[in-house]
Amino acid sequence: MARKALDSQPFSRLVGARITSFGDGRAVLEVDIREELRQQNGFLHGGVLAYAADNSLTFAAGTTLGPAVLTAGFSVQYIRPATGLTLVARASVAHSGRRQAVVRCDLFTVGADGNETLCAVAQGTVLAAQPS
Numbered sequence: 001m002a003r004k005a006l007d008s009q010p011f012s013r014l015v016g017a018r019i020t021s022f023g024d025g026r027a028v029l030e031v032d033i034r035e036e037l038r039q040q041n042g043f044l045h046g047g048v049l050a051y052a053a054d055n056s057l058t059f060a061a062g063t064t065l066g067p068a069v070l071t072a073g074f075s076v077q078y079i080r081p082a083t084g085l086t087l088v089a090r091a092s093v094a095h096s097g098r099r100q101a102v103v104r105c106d107l108f109t110v111g112a113d114g115n116e117t118l119c120a121v122a123q124g125t126v127l128a129a130q131p132s
């Protein structure tokens with residue numbers, strides 16, 4: 001279900017995102033770092049990090065709130081430039097109520113040696129979508 005939802009997002013397809021873990025208040029999203037996702041200094045663009053944080057936050061929240069969720073807001077703190085082969089965004093629900101969840105995400109890059117480096121952290125609030 002989560003992979004189908006991700007594949008239905010044109011932007012997620014554009015960046016090549018994939019869900020590698022989903023359930024029990026957690027979600028992991030991965031993006032291979034390729035040339036067209038870098039900024040002028042060769043680092044992964046901050047917008048790709050923010051995208052990965054936003055999507056992993058909402059997928060994690062969806063495991064507790066249901067599939068119809070929307071990001072109410074989130075913040076990202078960039079710790080170091082993102083370099084490596086793969087971006088990994090690991091999100092987990094810190095608190096969930098009936099209509100909203102607070103979710104944390106740690107963003108790592110994985111190098112050729114397999115070592116992970118923390119490059120950013122994010123936190124956000126996700127709301128259960130209201131039927132119209």
